[in-house]
Amino acid sequence: MSAVRVRAPASTANVGPGFDCAAVALELWNELEVSESDGEVDLDHLGVRAFARLAPVDGLRFAFVDRIPRERGLGSSAAVIALGLTAANERAQLGLGAEELLAEGIELEGHADNLAASLAGGVCLTWDTRIARLGDDAPAVPIALVPEATVSTAAARAALPESVPHADATFTAGRAALLGAALASGSAELFAEALADRIHEPYRANGAPLLAAVREAPPAAALGSTLSGSGPTVVVWARPESAATCVEELQARFPEVSVHVLPVSPRGAHAL
16 A cells, blocks of 8 residues: 555644633644654554554555644644544545544543644634634634743643632633624624633743733734643734734844744645
């Protein structure tokens, strides 16, 4: 059998109040080639484990190309899982859709938002291994500020309290409803109002000082900013016509940080 090549995108999850349920696929790709081999297989590799959930791995070689930085809040582990699932689906000709692959991969990923976006592409909401794909694009251009520091997802989740004040829950529920409406309608105005959160971002602030710095003096062209996943990457959401100006301002203010325009990817994981 000929080799199978697949790729899967990065993603930014939560998008402010959409904790564990909202994510956006980004134009930054990891790749995997699966071919015949008589060598040993690393059965501990996350992507190989994902592949093994759907198809045998014996006699195969797995060659990964990693472009998504790890432990930066850009869905690197979800992309690796999506690669394994998509490659197995392609090689075994299973014909599984994004929701079926999500159900297979959720045990490895732990939370569905990044994985849903990486599999389905575009702007996604997810719940109970279901995916609502709202569209190919977001109401603003995502600009990622990626520091050198890393953050463990497990450590970031450990920082979250067991409970939050009722007022904070109510505040965030309202913004989450606005977020869904903004993403579904493409309204930049609603999107700008929706990006505040009191459920997870305040408790992760110590591990993501960049978020506070950006919010203290936001670029004029920005609709808002969000912690990307568990951080420390911050996404500044800019008006499309002003994205270049926003990038220049951010690069000048934060020379120690990598600043990248990462457009929304309408495609999820797929074979090449």
